Amino acid sequence: MNRRFVSKVLCLASVSTLVIGTMTGCGSSESKATSIAQIKDELVASTGAMAAESVFSRGVYVNYAKDAENPDKTYFYVFNGDGTGSIEDGAADTSNYFEYKIGKKDVTFYIGSIDPIEEKFTVKSSEDGYVYGSFEDGLELVFEPVSDVEVDSFNATNYVNEQNGHDFVYHDANGWSVKYDPEVITVNAGGPMTTFVYTAESAGTNMITATYTVDKNAEESIKELGKALGDKAFYTEGIFPGTEDVKGYWVVLNPEEGTSGGYVTAMARDYMEGALIFEMDGHFGEDEENNMLVSDTLAGIVDSLTFETK
Incomplete structure (x- = not known):
């Protein structure tokens, strides 16, 4: 948990206390809970926005479903750091070029060099280089940074083969x-x-x-x-x-x-x-x-x- 996120949590606690103190005796408990929930949602959204602007630096990330047990870890996103990259499937031995733009709350991918397909990834959180979120289908995904690899020479197929001794x-x-x-x-x-x-x-x-x-x-x-x-x-x-x-x-x-x-x-x-x-x-x-x-x-x-x- 980074310092900026801790600040958000402390802010959330302070605001929640202020709201409770201000509203005591001035409305129903239901309205109090609603107001507090709204404030929490706004702060969580703000935290996500902060994460979206700071994730996906130049590097290689392996992508898999958050709830998957023992994921294969053969599917990679390579970010060149200049707004371009590629999706590498180490099992199928395929590669697909993409361009991307990072917004406040999401990352928009333009996949394919001809007639690119637009896909939007919403960042929920990030910690220690790991990025959590989902595309529009709602499936919770993890982008895990891959260490000790070179972006320019990364080969997903050979990386996976090396892990498996092939x-x-x-x-x-x-x-x-x-x-x-x-x-x-x-x-x-x-x-x-x-x-x-x-x-x-x-x-x-x-x-x-x-x-x-x-x-x-x-x-x-x-x-x-x-x-x-x-x-x-x-x-x-x-x-x-x-x-x-x-x-x-x-x-x-x-x-x-x-x-x-x-x-x-x-x-x-x-x-x-x-x-x-x-x-x-x-x-x-x-x-x-x-x-x-x-x-x-x-x-x-x-x-x-x-x-x-x-």
């Missing part, structure tokens, strides 16, 4: 996504190229490089990679991972005895006026069990491919 999800700006284990994989994203580097114990470098290019189609891209790998590389075709009917092109170079154990598997598909290529570069050591663990981890990333566009 793999993270990487979403690429070009409309595809994969899952990966953050304990052993580091993602480096930038421009048309993204790398997934295996960071646990292994023999040599083990990584996947995902590249989008508009310079060549899928078949041309694979043939170019094959030329660089030499005569021992071979080619195959099949259905590209993450699709049901999209043709994919492969080039493979297996490890040779007496070498560092390096191998390459690259695959490509025609994609958005160009080609999307996944190149797996790995090394086999003497520990066969570890070799299998590393290769399965990298293969699992590719096998988890999903596409937002065809």
Whole structure:
């Protein structure tokens, strides 16, 4: 309970005493109770107005029903601090942009970037960063601040997955996504190229490089990679991972005895006026069990491919 709220309570007590003293012998007990109730309502409304003006600073809040027992805590509101934000569903892996305006008693959300839907949230109270209130449907809600997260890089899906011990999800700006284990994989994203580097114990470098290019189609891209790998590389075709009917092109170079154990598997598909290529570069050591663990981890990333566009 903050100092300003305490002042309101003391004021309420003083005013109630004044009203009772003033009205003694001057009316019915019913009218006294009505007057006191009105004063209380006005002060509570004033407290709510004060709360509405000071809540929802820049940050991330998890949203759930006040009366829920053991809420899932997978639904988030991200406030950028500039009148914009997003609603992030960590279970459904969705995001929805919004703008908002804070009034004296409520917060108005304009949800969606195209034909936004207006929804008004009335603040009932706030304490220790927690915000309590309801939208127009009357359901009492809690906005609980989430600590130790960065607003600019917050990812609800990965936050929820981390809490549950599940793999993270990487979403690429070009409309595809994969899952990966953050304990052993580091993602480096930038421009048309993204790398997934295996960071646990292994023999040599083990990584996947995902590249989008508009310079060549899928078949041309694979043939170019094959030329660089030499005569021992071979080619195959099949259905590209993450699709049901999209043709994919492969080039493979297996490890040779007496070498560092390096191998390459690259695959490509025609994609958005160009080609999307996944190149797996790995090394086999003497520990066969570890070799299998590393290769399965990298293969699992590719096998988890999903596409937002065809």
